[in-house]
Amino acid sequence: MGKQYWLMKSEPDAYSWDDLVRDGSGIWDGVRNHTAKQNMQAMKVGDEALFYHSNIGKECVGIMRIVETAFPDPTADAGSPWVVVRVEPVRPLAHPVSLKAIKADPRLADMELIRQSRLSVAPVRAAEWQHILKRSEQPED
DNA sequence: GCCAACGTTGGC
DNA sequence: GCCAACGTTGGC
Numbered sequence A: 001m002g003k004q005y006w007l008m009k010s011e012p013d014a015y016s017w018d019d020l021v022r023d024g025s026g027i028w029d030g031v032r033n034h035t036a037k038q039n040m041q042a043m044k045v046g047d048e049a050l051f052y053h054s055n056i057g058k059e060c061v062g063i064m065r066i067v068e069t070a071f072p073d074p075t076a077d078a079g080s081p082w083v084v085v086r087v088e089p090v091r092p093l094a095h096p097v098s099l100k101a102i103k104a105d106p107r108l109a110d111m112e113l114i115r116q117s118r119l120s121v122a123p124v125r126a127a128e129w130q131h132i133l134k135r136s137e138q139p140e141d
Numbered sequence B, C: 001g002c003c004a005a006c007g008t009t010g011g012c
Helices: A017-023 A034-041 A099-104 A126-135
Strands: A005-010 A048-053 A059-072 A083-098 A121-124
Touching (some): A017 A059
C-alpha cells in the first residue's frame, strides 16, 4: 500500500502547530478513543497528516509526516492499549482551510472529519487531500 | 445483553 | 452556555 493520508486534531491552546514547529517533532499523545487508536496503528512512516486546530480556529493549518509508527503512550497507565505516533512538521499551509469551507465544498463534505465529527484521528482520501492542498493555495473569501 | 445515566468532544 | 453525537459505566 502506498502513502496514506490522515487528519489529526489538537486544541491549539493545548498543543498547536506552532508548538510542533518549535519542538521539531512530537508524539501524538492523549488519544483515548479506540477508533482513533486504530487509525494511528495503521499509520506507516512517510504517511502524511493534516494538523487540524479544533475548538479554536477550526481549520487545517499544516502538514505533518509520520516518522515513527505506533508505540505505547507514555502518558497512559502501563498495560493500557493507548498508543502514540511520532510526527514532524513538513510545512504550514499557505492559507488555512476551515471547517466551514470543507463543509461547504461538495468534494470535501464526505470527509470523515465531517461524518464523524468527534473522531480526533481520521483518514483522508487521496482526492480529498489533493483538493485541500489546492484550496490552501489561496485565501478563503 | 439491554439500556438509562453520565461524561466528553467539539461545533455553534 | 448549549446541545448533538458518541463512548462508557453500571444496574438489572
